[in-house]
Amino acid sequence: MIYILKNKNMPWGSYGEILWQGIYYFNERTKIHCISRTAPFCPKIYRSQYDSQMPVVIVKEDVKNLIENHFTDLNFTEIHKEKIVKIDWQDWDLSADEPAVYPSGDMDAEEYITRRKHDETLSKEMGKLYALIPYKEGYVYYDEKDGKEKLVKSVLPSKDIFIANSLKDQHIYVSEKMKSFLESSFPDEIYFKPAILGEPDNFDDIEGTFFRLNMLKEKADKMSKGDWQKWHKLKREAQKLIEGIDKLKSEPVKNRRKLKVITLLNQANEIYPLNYEEWMFGFWE
Numbered sequence: 001m002i003y004i005l006k007n008k009n010m011p012w013g014s015y016g017e018i019l020w021q022g023i024y025y026f027n028e029r030t031k032i033h034c035i036s037r038t039a040p041f042c043p044k045i046y047r048s049q050y051d052s053q054m055p056v057v058i059v060k061e062d063v064k065n066l067i068e069n070h071f072t073d074l075n076f077t078e079i080h081k082e083k084i085v086k087i088d089w090q091d092w093d094l095s096a097d098e099p100a101v102y103p104s105g106d107m108d109a110e111e112y113i114t115r116r117k118h119d120e121t122l123s124k125e126m127g128k129l130y131a132l133i134p135y136k137e138g139y140v141y142y143d144e145k146d147g148k149e150k151l152v153k154s155v156l157p158s159k160d161i162f163i164a165n166s167l168k169d170q171h172i173y174v175s176e177k178m179k180s181f182l183e184s185s186f187p188d189e190i191y192f193k194p195a196i197l198g199e200p201d202n203f204d205d206i207e208g209t210f211f212r213l214n215m216l217k218e219k220a221d222k223m224s225k226g227d228w229q230k231w232h233k234l235k236r237e238a239q240k241l242i243e244g245i246d247k248l249k250s251e252p253v254k255n256r257r258k259l260k261v262i263t264l265l266n267q268a269n270e271i272y273p274l275n276y277e278e279w280m281f282g283f284w285e
Contacts, residue, residue: 014109024048036083085116140166150198234268
């Protein structure tokens with residue numbers, strides 16, 4: 001069996017979620033995993049929600065050591081604690097219809113954290129936090145027959161924890177062994193749901209789609225700020241030329257303009273593959 005790792009169910013919608021998990025993100029520029037959250041309470045283990053495409057499991061140092069004593073081939077990295085703020089929410093009545101305190105400002109859940117000052121003492125007392133980064137293997141597909149997302153059974157990863165190629169938000173999947181260990185060790189922090197397995201009729205198409213998407217992501221990750229600026233500039237120049245083409249009177253001039261547009265779009269496409277947009281009709285397929 002394969003299981004989906006889920007956070008403890010919290011009351012109050014997004015307010016409860018932000019109090020439990022904080023705000024996690026991966027800084028693409030510095031390649032650093034970052035967290036901002038409330039304290040002094042911090043769960044020993046929980047999954048990030050804010051990075052939906054590349055979620056991680058966030059753990060305290062003693063939990064990291066415990067897991068490493070029972071499992072191999074895991075990828076841990078320390079998390080930078082960007083902002084730790086004081087809210088003693090763990091003493092609030094979790095059965096109440098509303099939180100004891102709402103965030104200030106616009107009352108967005110994130111403002112529990114963003115509108116408060118960093119507390120370095122609490123940050124040190126919390127200790128080190130680590131991200132357990134799941135490997136990405138396997139595929140998820142949508143079965144239209146019963147309207148459910150399913151893991152492709154025939155290419156299931158052998159990892160104890162992984163994420164799969166998916167067109168929707170990512171789940172974190174675990175093996176039976178990992179589920180049993182975490183469930184018995186941390187029953188108050190996380191829980192598990194059985195994953196649904198299946199076999200699609202069009203596996204080759206699914207595999208091809210994710211191959212192309214992963215290739216695009218790899219290319220995007222290698223793009224510099226200058227590359228993106230040039231790409232957008234070429235697109236803008238091409239669009240501007242297209243908008244004025246009907247005002248030209250002679251066909252030779254129109255043809256030269258069209259060739260210029262096609263050249264600009266080809267140059268942009270060489271930098272990063274273009275997606276078709278309506279204004280490209282007749283010039284790009």
